[in-house]
Amino acid sequence: xxxxxxxxxxxxxxxxxxxxxxxxxxxxxxxxxxxxxxxxxxxxxxxxxxxxxxxxxxxxxxxxxxxxxxxxxxxxxxxxxxxxxxxxxxxxxxxxxxxxxxxxxxxxxxxxxxxxxxxxxxxxxxxxxxxxxxxxxxxxxxxxxxxxxxxxxxxxxxxxxxxxxxxxxxxxxxxxxxxxxxxxxxxxxxxxxxxxxxxxxxxxxxxxxxxxxxxxxxxxxxxxxxxxxxxxxxxxxxxxxxxxxxxxxxxxxxxxxxxxxxxxxxxxxxxxxxxxxxxxxxxxxxxxxxxxxxxxxxxxxxxxxxxxxxxxxxxxxxxxxxxxxxxxxxxxxxxxxxxxxxxxxxxxxxxxxxxxxxxxxxxxxxxxxxxxxxxxxxxxxxxxxxxxxxxxxxxxxxxxxxxxxxxxxxxxxxxxx
Numbered sequence: 001x002x003x004x005x006x007x008x009x010x011x012x013x014x015x016x017x018x019x020x021x022x023x024x025x026x027x028x029x030x031x032x033x034x035x036x037x038x039x040x041x042x043x044x045x046x047x048x049x050x051x052x053x054x055x056x057x058x059x060x061x062x063x064x065x066x067x068x069x070x071x072x073x074x075x076x077x078x079x080x081x082x083x084x085x086x087x088x089x090x091x092x093x094x095x096x097x098x099x100x101x102x103x104x105x106x107x108x109x110x111x112x113x114x115x116x117x118x119x120x121x122x123x124x125x126x127x128x129x130x131x132x133x134x135x136x137x138x139x140x141x142x143x144x145x146x147x148x149x150x151x152x153x154x155x156x157x158x159x160x161x162x163x164x165x166x167x168x169x170x171x172x173x174x175x176x177x178x179x180x181x182x183x184x185x186x187x188x189x190x191x192x193x194x195x196x197x198x199x200x201x202x203x204x205x206x207x208x209x210x211x212x213x214x215x216x217x218x219x220x221x222x223x224x225x226x227x228x229x230x231x232x233x234x235x236x237x238x239x240x241x242x243x244x245x246x247x248x249x250x251x252x253x254x255x256x257x258x259x260x261x262x263x264x265x266x267x268x269x270x271x272x273x274x275x276x277x278x279x280x281x282x283x284x285x286x287x288x289x290x291x292x293x294x295x296x297x298x299x300x301x302x303x304x305x306x307x308x309x310x311x312x313x314x315x316x317x318x319x320x321x322x323x324x325x326x327x328x329x330x331x332x333x334x335x336x337x338x339x340x341x342x343x344x345x346x347x348x349x350x351x352x353x354x355x356x357x358x359x360x361x362x363x364x365x366x367x368x369x370x371x372x373x374x375x376x377x378x379x380x381x382x383x384x385x386x387x388x389x390x391x392x393x394x395x396x397x398x399x400x401x402x403x404x405x406x407x408x409x410x411x412x413x414x415x416x417x
């Protein structure tokens with residue numbers, strides 16, 4: 001908490017906290033934005049994993065039917081805010097398990113295409129149990145080009161810790177290879193109790209061996225509202241494992257594309273979070289525009305009722321100050337290990353070096369960044385600092401935000417200090 005507070009004060013040059021307010025607008029100003037991403041949240045799962053903090057509920061066909069109707073209506077509400085089709089550089093379906101609405105994805109994609117020209121890839125998260133020939137065929141038919149498979153680990157002991165079973169992971173990945181998706185991302189967790197560097201290396205090697213073009217590794221975090229039977233490894237050991245991941249990437253000659261993501265060289269890269277601006281649809285989905293950040297309600301019932309009233313299902317909204325917007329941009333750009341100078345200036349309104357000349361000078365002197373005419377690049381040394389900051393950010397901000405949002409459909413206010 002102290003670290004995030006000090007960084008917030010330092011970088012925003014203000015004691016003002018991030019204040020998310022329950023008041024909201026029924027209009028969104030995205031018409032002039034470039035590089036706009038789209039996100040759709042599908043909250044349904046066959047079973048609920050304790051380690052997963054995301055907004056999800058048990059699959060119920062009757063609820064799915066009502067949710068789909070509301071989701072399409074939300075897309076209409078937002079899409080009608082512009083008189084011409086808006087370019088969108090990506091579309092990503094997260095969850096939950098989006099494949100549980102496999103027969104509805106084409107309708108959702110077509111509805112989005114009515115308002116947006118999707119110029120980039122379409123990605124879908126998959127639970128291993130949902131991977132079948134039929135599902136993969138339907139995904140390709142719907143225009144999906146990228147998939148992310150939540151395997152978490154190939155090690156039986158690690159799977160036991162998070163109450164998961166090995167559902168023929170290798171066989172599922174072999175099946176995926178037959179469909180020639182542009183990106184096959186495999187999600188893995190590091191920092192679980194009992195996990196060591198050899199287990200982690202085997203997971204990485206196995207993922208790439210069986211067809212992954214990209215591997216996303218995430219530190220095991222014990223959220224306060226989770227019910228994990230096992231606790232994560234210590235902060236020090238998790239950091240050691242991250243260093244191990246980086247060493248493995250050099251050994252395998254794969255590219256580090258973010259703090260926790262590694263990809264085969266020459267392949268397309270994909271991430272659902274590193275977008276300058278994006279529109280989110282569905283429960284718990286977030287929207288990031290030039291001056292605002294908003295969060296949809298986590299309650300499916302409340303979401304549907306808001307949509308029936310022809311209102312946006314916004315739960316909370318943050319209106320950025322200039323420096324708060326700058327900090328948000330820098331945080332997520334740093335995750336991808338590269339900061340685009342022009343993109344920063346276009347969003348924030350001032351050049352990066354004007355706002356943070358001393359910080360940039362110090363970071364270069366300390367070996368945290370390098371630069372050229374158009375970019376700043378984070379070094380491996382800086383990636384470990386980012387890892388520390390992100391862990392604090394998750395505990396101080398995301399945990400609090402999600403915990404409250406899971407229990408109150410429309411909070412009056414949340415203050416993040």
